[in-house]
Amino acid sequence: MNCFQYKDGVLRAEGVRLDALAEKVGTPFYCYSTATLERHYKVFAAAVPAGSLVAYAVKANDNLAVLKTLAKLGAGADVVSGGELAKALAAGVPAGRIVFSGVGKTKDEMRAGLEAGIHQFNVESEPELAALDEVARAMGKRAAVSLRINPDVDAKTHAKINTGTAETKFGIPFGHARAAYALAAQMPGIAIAGVDVHIGSQITELAPFETAFTRIGELIATLRGDGHTITRLDLGGGLGVPYEHNNTPPPDPAAYGAMVTRVTRDFGCTLSFEPGRLIAANAGVLVSRVIYVKRGDARTFLILDAGMNDLVRPAMYDAFHEIVAVAEPAPGSPRPKYDVVGPVCETSDLFAADRALPELKSGDLVAILSAGAYGAVMAGDYNARPRVPEVLVAGEQWGIVRPRESYADLIAKDRIPDWLAG
Numbered sequence: 001m002n003c004f005q006y007k008d009g010v011l012r013a014e015g016v017r018l019d020a021l022a023e024k025v026g027t028p029f030y031c032y033s034t035a036t037l038e039r040h041y042k043v044f045a046a047a048v049p050a051g052s053l054v055a056y057a058v059k060a061n062d063n064l065a066v067l068k069t070l071a072k073l074g075a076g077a078d079v080v081s082g083g084e085l086a087k088a089l090a091a092g093v094p095a096g097r098i099v100f101s102g103v104g105k106t107k108d109e110m111r112a113g114l115e116a117g118i119h120q121f122n123v124e125s126e127p128e129l130a131a132l133d134e135v136a137r138a139m140g141k142r143a144a145v146s147l148r149i150n151p152d153v154d155a156k157t158h159a160k161i162n163t164g165t166a167e168t169k170f171g172i173p174f175g176h177a178r179a180a181y182a183l184a185a186q187m188p189g190i191a192i193a194g195v196d197v198h199i200g201s202q203i204t205e206l207a208p209f210e211t212a213f214t215r216i217g218e219l220i221a222t223l224r225g226d227g228h229t230i231t232r233l234d235l236g237g238g239l240g241v242p243y244e245h246n247n248t249p250p251p252d253p254a255a256y257g258a259m260v261t262r263v264t265r266d267f268g269c270t271l272s273f274e275p276g277r278l279i280a281a282n283a284g285v286l287v288s289r290v291i292y293v294k295r296g297d298a299r300t301f302l303i304l305d306a307g308m309n310d311l312v313r314p315a316m317y318d319a320f321h322e323i324v325a326v327a328e329p330a331p332g333s334p335r336p337k338y339d340v341v342g343p344v345c346e347t348s349d350l351f352a353a354d355r356a357l358p359e360l361k362s363g364d365l366v367a368i369l370s371a372g373a374y375g376a377v378m379a380g381d382y383n384a385r386p387r388v389p390e391v392l393v394a395g396e397q398w399g400i401v402r403p404r405e406s407y408a409d410l411i412a413k414d415r416i417p418d419w420l421a422g
């Protein structure tokens with residue numbers, strides 16, 4: 001469900017015309033829908049057992065206005081860096097609802113988390129455990145910890161976002177779990193709280209989740225047998241979203257929640273979740289203008305003003321994004337095929353190959369859909385292309401929640417050393 005629909009011949013974000021917005025803010029720009037963000041959060045929170053912590057994975061979309069929208073609904077935050085921690089706190093997420101994940105937390109980041117009084121650290125290796133113990137002891141604190149255990153389950157998703165198989169950089173291998181908990185139990189700066197599992201992203205079947213969660217349930221019993229107190233279980237994120245409208249959609253949050261409820265019923269743990277993509281992906285679009293239509297012998301290239309530096313998912317993960325014209329095409333109008341590309345000097349700057357779209361000409365607007373997660377957050381300024389603005393819509397209202405960078409902003413990022421000055 002999303003709130004990007006045609007009305008009176010124009011694609012709108014809730015009550016706001018995207019063509020009018022393009023005139024006001026210029027192109028390209030990201031546009032997010034408050035109603036869609038809210039709905040996705042509420043549907044997920046209602047689907048999982050009552051009393052669970054839903055910690056939105058900030059890395060999916062870390063715009064402060066997006067975070068604030070979710071914080072107002074009671075969302076927690078799953079952060080993977082000191083920067084994300086600072087943004088979550090600045091957006092009003094209570095520290096007690098923040099979970100700190102990530103394989104390479106530095107001691108400074110650990111200190112910041114302990115200082116803030118976050119809910120828990122999800123620790124991904126033995127060396128990280130030792131570092132956290134040291135930092136916590138030096139501060140006279142005990143860090144609440146869940147160890148991220150790798151259940152050795154293939155999430156059946158793209159290799160670049162598959163994280164739960166035996167040998168990845170993420171988590172502690174299942175076979176090392178008991179030893180890692182025994183180690184943690186010896187550390188005065190560590191308070192064992194629970195177990196954490198996250199097997200990957202854009203997962204479109206329930207079976208890998210169920211296999212992983214069942215395996216983790218068995219581990220919880222073993223760990224309790226070893227004398228550890230396990231009261232929390234963090235089930236991570238990873239539930240996929242529909243990117244292609246004519247594909248079978250992934251399981252909905254209700255089916256996921258029902259499975260989780262059934263599988264974890266007897267675990268005796270308070271649950272937490274870290275959904276990112278599910279909340280944000282279909283709550284955002286990237287609006288772009290056609291610069292040129294270049295006709296070759298075999299292919300026609302639609303050259304957009306947005307490029308891979310603005311939205312890298314197609315180049316990085318071969319991701320599919322639905323692309324639509326902002327002006328609603330007449331029913332039955334022709335749909336020629338285009339290679340939709342950006343202006344960046346890379347062959348991989350390709351949003352879609354051989355894609356049937358309405359007839360488009362220079363100056364027309366298109367919207368690249370499902371761009372609310374892993375879109376703006378992954379953007380860069382390669383080819384000295386200033387970062388594009390982000391706009392948040394709520395009903396008839398809209399606001400620029402991140403302004404467009406200027407050339408002056410770009411230039412101001414660099415410094416000239418003394419010997420080149422003058």
Ligand SMILES: *Cc1c(COP(=O)(O)O)cnc(C)c1O
Pocket residue numbers: 057059060078101102198200201202236237238239274275276277278
């Ligand atoms: C990326 C990530 C998430 C969010 O994944 P989604 O697929 O966006 O739901 C949650 N937890 C951890 C540890 C992650 O790395």
